Each structure stands twice: as C-alpha cells, then as structure tokens.
Amino acid sequence: MLLDVERDGVVKVKKWLIIIIVFAFSIFLAACSNEEQSSDSADKAAESMEKNITEESGGSPTGTSNSVNEQEDRQSQEAAESKENEISNVNRKIIYTANLSIQVKDYQKAVNDIQTQVSDRGGYVVESNMYGDSEKGSTNGQMTIRIPQDQFREFIQLVEEGSSEVLESSISGQDVTEEYIDLESRLKSKHVVENRLLSFMEQAEKTEDLLAISEDLAKVQGEIEQITGRMKYLQNKADLATVTIQIQENNVTISGINEDDLNTWEKTKQQFLKSINFLISTFSGLFVFLFGNLPILLVLGCIGLITFLIVKKSTKNKRRD
Structure with a gap:
C-alpha cells in the first residue's frame, strides 16, 4: 500500500516537471519571436526614414552636389561604353x-x-x-x-x-580621334550638368543654396571652357598639317675651284681671264690716276711750259750776243 502511494507521488511530480518545462519553453519561443518581429520593424522603419531623407535631399537645392555628381558619373560611364562605336563611325x-x-x-x-x-x-x-x-x-x-x-x-x-x-x-602622324571623342562626351555631360544647376538655381530660395549652386556652376563652366579650348586646338592641328622646310642654296663660285684639279683648257681659260683682269686693272688705275690728279697735272704742265719758254728765250738772246 505504501509502495503504491509513493509511486503515485513520483508520477505526479514527473507530470508537473514536464508541464513546467513545456511552459517555460513556450515562453522562451514567444520571447524570441517578439524580438525578431521588433528587429524587423526597426529595420523597416530605418529604411523608410532613410528613403524619406534621400527623397527630401534629392528634391531640395541643398542636395544638388551629390545628385549632380551621380548624374555626371552615370553619363560618363555611358559615354565610355559607346566611345569605341563612335570612333569607328566618324572621320579620324x-x-x-x-x-x-x-x-x-x-x-x-x-x-x-x-x-x-x-x-x-x-x-x-x-x-x-x-x-x-x-x-x-x-x-x-x-x-x-x-x-x-x-x-x-x-x-x-x-x-x-x-x-x-x-x-x-x-x-609623321598622331591619331587624336579617341581623345577628341572623349572630349565630346565629356562636353555633353558637362552641358547637362550645367543646365541642371541652372534649373536648381531658379528653384532655390535660400541664399546659402544660391551660393552653393553658383560655386558648382562656375566650376562646371570653367571645365566646359577648358574642354572646348582643347577640342578647338586638336581640330585646328588636324585640319592643317605643319611642314618645316630647310632650304640650302647650292651656289658654285670660281674662287672655290682648285686649279690643280682643272684640265688644260680650263687652266687656259682661267689664265686668260686673269690676264684680262690684270690689263683692265692696270689701265683702270692709270685712268683713275690721270683724271683724278688732272688739276695738279694742269698746274704742273703750265709751270713747266712757262719755264720751257723762258729758258728757250734766254738761250736765243745769248746766241745773238
């Protein structure tokens, strides 16, 4: 009898332990489920808030810098992908x-x-x-x-x-087709950014926003001028070729001839020319001397003539005496 009572007590204790364990496990599962749901809800709320912030910044003038950079990067990537196709379709x-x-x-x-x-x-x-x-x-x-x-x-x-x-x-030739196509793509992208900044400037209401947009616009317009200048330079260089010419005059003179290398007939001609030059030089010197000193020669001639006449007259008088 006592054994039966003890057995019943043990069975009851086991049942209560099983019930307690099952109850505790159920509470644990419920707690985990609530924590996961809470975490998911927090994540969704954060994502929703981030999305709202992004949309607000994208729609206001103060968020133009990031939006403009994203637009420019996207267009530059698209231009790079189509650049090879464009090169084959244009004049190099x-x-x-x-x-x-x-x-x-x-x-x-x-x-x-x-x-x-x-x-x-x-x-x-x-x-x-x-x-x-x-x-x-x-x-x-x-x-x-x-x-x-x-x-x-x-x-x-x-x-x-x-x-x-x-x-x-x-x-020599330098192919600048690829550089020119790249500059064209960059120029188009910069013009799109410029137009967008001008649009943002019209919508801006705060002075801070206007100053920020004006700074970005000035930078973009400066880049447009640089790209345009480089394109004009390449276009001019490609349209007009540059030719450098060194010119040497091949002028043969007699003074450069070596007489030892000449044949007999050539030596004769050279000697004949030298003789003529000597005669011309001699007569030329005599002619210059006579006509150049003509006044002095006339005075000396007159003096000599007078002296001759006086001497001749005195000689005749002596003979008479």
Missing part, C-alpha cells in the same frame, strides 16, 4: 607633321615659288628665317608652313620636284 582626326631639307640653285626664287604654292592651297607661312654663308657666298633659310591636310602631300611633292636635290624628307 590625325595630326600630320612633315620635315624637308632641300638644295636649290636660287634661294629667293625657291622661297617665292613655295609661298605661291602655299597661298594657292589655302595655307599660310607661320615662320620664315634667312641667313647667308659668307664663305660659300650662298643663302640658306628655314620656313614653317601650315597647309590643309588634303593638300599637304601634293604640296610636298611639288616642293621636292622644284628642288635641285632632296636631302631629307619625313612625314
């Missing part, structure tokens, strides 16, 4: 440079002919230098010319054909 821009060194018989005639060819082809002379060589008795010089790209190869050919000898000729 190549800067040509040519260097010539020629010999001519008459320097001034060669320069005049080159200037005429340049003018006929719509080009112009950038620089022209001339210097003489006293030892050789010749004239040398240099010319720097800008000539339209579609004319410059023909121009170089004409210059070479008009010279006595071509000492050096070289042509």
Whole structure:
C-alpha cells in the first residue's frame, strides 16, 4: 500500500516537471519571436526614414552636389561604353607633321615659288628665317608652313620636284580621334550638368543654396571652357598639317675651284681671264690716276711750259750776243 502511494507521488511530480518545462519553453519561443518581429520593424522603419531623407535631399537645392555628381558619373560611364562605336563611325582626326631639307640653285626664287604654292592651297607661312654663308657666298633659310591636310602631300611633292636635290624628307602622324571623342562626351555631360544647376538655381530660395549652386556652376563652366579650348586646338592641328622646310642654296663660285684639279683648257681659260683682269686693272688705275690728279697735272704742265719758254728765250738772246 505504501509502495503504491509513493509511486503515485513520483508520477505526479514527473507530470508537473514536464508541464513546467513545456511552459517555460513556450515562453522562451514567444520571447524570441517578439524580438525578431521588433528587429524587423526597426529595420523597416530605418529604411523608410532613410528613403524619406534621400527623397527630401534629392528634391531640395541643398542636395544638388551629390545628385549632380551621380548624374555626371552615370553619363560618363555611358559615354565610355559607346566611345569605341563612335570612333569607328566618324572621320579620324590625325595630326600630320612633315620635315624637308632641300638644295636649290636660287634661294629667293625657291622661297617665292613655295609661298605661291602655299597661298594657292589655302595655307599660310607661320615662320620664315634667312641667313647667308659668307664663305660659300650662298643663302640658306628655314620656313614653317601650315597647309590643309588634303593638300599637304601634293604640296610636298611639288616642293621636292622644284628642288635641285632632296636631302631629307619625313612625314609623321598622331591619331587624336579617341581623345577628341572623349572630349565630346565629356562636353555633353558637362552641358547637362550645367543646365541642371541652372534649373536648381531658379528653384532655390535660400541664399546659402544660391551660393552653393553658383560655386558648382562656375566650376562646371570653367571645365566646359577648358574642354572646348582643347577640342578647338586638336581640330585646328588636324585640319592643317605643319611642314618645316630647310632650304640650302647650292651656289658654285670660281674662287672655290682648285686649279690643280682643272684640265688644260680650263687652266687656259682661267689664265686668260686673269690676264684680262690684270690689263683692265692696270689701265683702270692709270685712268683713275690721270683724271683724278688732272688739276695738279694742269698746274704742273703750265709751270713747266712757262719755264720751257723762258729758258728757250734766254738761250736765243745769248746766241745773238
């Protein structure tokens, strides 16, 4: 009997323990569930608040800087993706440079002919230098010319054909197509940013906002001027090729001839010319002496004539006596 009572007590205790454990576990699960829901609600609230703040800053003038930078970066990326396709669809821009060194018989005639060819082809002379060589008795010089790209190869050919000898000729080209396309894309992007800043400026109501937008606008407009200037420079260089010409006059003089290397007939001609030059020089000196000293010679002649007459008369008187 006592054993039965003890067994019933143990069973009841186990039941209560099981009930307590199940109850505690249920409370624990409920607490975890509430915590997760609370965390999710907090995250959603934070995201909603962040979204509202972003929308408000994007719609007000004070948030223009970040919005403008995002717009510019996005457009720059799009421009970079399409740049390769654009390069293949446009005329390539190549800067040509040519260097010539020629010999001519008459320097001034060669320069005049080159200037005429340049003018006929719509080009112009950038620089022209001339210097003489006293030892050789010749004239040398240099010319720097800008000539339209579609004319410059023909121009170089004409210059070479008009010279006595071509000492050096070289042509080089620099392809700036990719740089030019990149500048065009950047310029379009900057204009979009400029228009957007102008729109924000019209909507701005606070002085602080106006000052901030004006500063950004001035910076963008300065970048637009730099890009435009670089594009004009590349366009001009590509449209007009630069040609530099070194001109040497090949003038042969008699003083430079070595008599030991001449043949007999040439030596005879040289000696004949020297004899004529000697006679001309002698008679020329005598002629200059006579006519240059004519007044003195006339006075001396008169004195001599008078002296001769006096002596002659005195001689006759002596003979009579």
